[in-house]
Amino acid sequence: MNRRTFLRSAGVGATALVAGCTTEQVDGGDGGGNDSGTTADGTGTTTGSTDADGETLTVATYSSFVDAPSSSPGPWLKEQFDAEFDATLEWQTPENGLNYFIERQLQGIEPGADVYVGLDTNMLIRLDEKLTDPLFASVGSGALSRRGEVKESLEFDPQGRAVPYDTGYISLVYDENAVTAPETFDGLLKPEFEGDLLTQNPTSSATGRAFLLHTVAAKGEDGYLDYWRRLQDNGVRVLGTWEDSYAAYSNGEAPMVVSYSTDQVFANAEGEDMSEHQIRFLNDQGYANPEGMARFETSENVDLANRFMDFVLRPEVQAEIAVRNVQFPATTTAELPEEFAKYAHEPPEPVTFTYEELKGNLSEWTDAWAKQFASK
The missing domain is CATH 3.40.190.10 (Periplasmic binding protein-like II)
Structure with a gap:
């Protein structure tokens, strides 16, 4: 992990998968490339237009989370969120993933995003080794109404910044x-x-x-x-x-x-x-390779960012992300479709190392x- 989508492997003649569920989202990279191209400042193509009458929430993630409308969670999440919250969710897919925001902070430049989706333990360790000031804010226990529904075994950030939203095994x-x-x-x-x-x-x-x-x-x-x-x-x-x-x-x-x-x-x-x-x-x-989301420390859209993360933790949204991202929900309340649950196998005992x-x-x-x- 980092989402996996189908592709036909050239010369193989059998279905292969692009791994991305965990750490670097595209196996071996950090956020992968962006098939839609990148903007001049390297942020990647953004998806979604600004609503002049409502708020805009900029969410950064890895490109495969949004670039395949038929299977990626991103387009579905945007449609649902925009309709319910009278706001515009704008996706941002930096070519260098989290490293893009680490470099901006080292240069004293604002991140230009409100939320990051796709963090894991290794990425948190990397940013903590490189940065002295916090890139992400700690999410207080009262900030999200559904925070307690996240499986305790998937929690991977001792500082409470990253909120798990799915996992692979x-x-x-x-x-x-x-x-x-x-x-x-x-x-x-x-x-x-x-x-x-x-x-x-x-x-x-x-x-x-x-x-x-x-x-x-x-x-x-x-x-x-x-x-x-x-x-x-x-x-x-x-x-x-x-x-x-x-x-x-x-x-x-x-x-x-x-x-x-x-x-x-x-x-x-x-x-x-x-x-x-x-x-x-x-x-x-x-x-286990859980993925998490976090709010940027400098975001001015704190309330909307929190509402977005709470939205992602809803049972029906957790199930939809799991099916589209071909992962498992992070919460105890999601109900997976019967066919998906039949073929998606969870281990008798999940194993993972903690941040520490x-x-x-x-x-x-x-x-x-x-x-x-x-x-x-």
């Missing part, structure tokens, strides 16, 4: 015609699975980073590198991005790939053979992994 996707995926991390090390696993580089991929963090959680800070050495000895293939690894999987180059537990939602929609899209949660766990656990450690863990992998 990293899992194995496997072809049961070729292999029965192991049930544990240790099972992946068995000789019978030699060369069977495709994953992604954690230094350039959100899904790869999540899988690496799950191995740290499973094997400990002192044991994860040894585990990866044994994975290497058993022929794991690490490709640059999620797109690369899923294309290789679709081509039959290996029967297992690190991907998302919503994979069957896409397979069902495209009429794919479900036996080629089985889900396995190693150790009965899935690494990742700060100061994430770079060290990934750098150590990269050094070991490069040495072989």
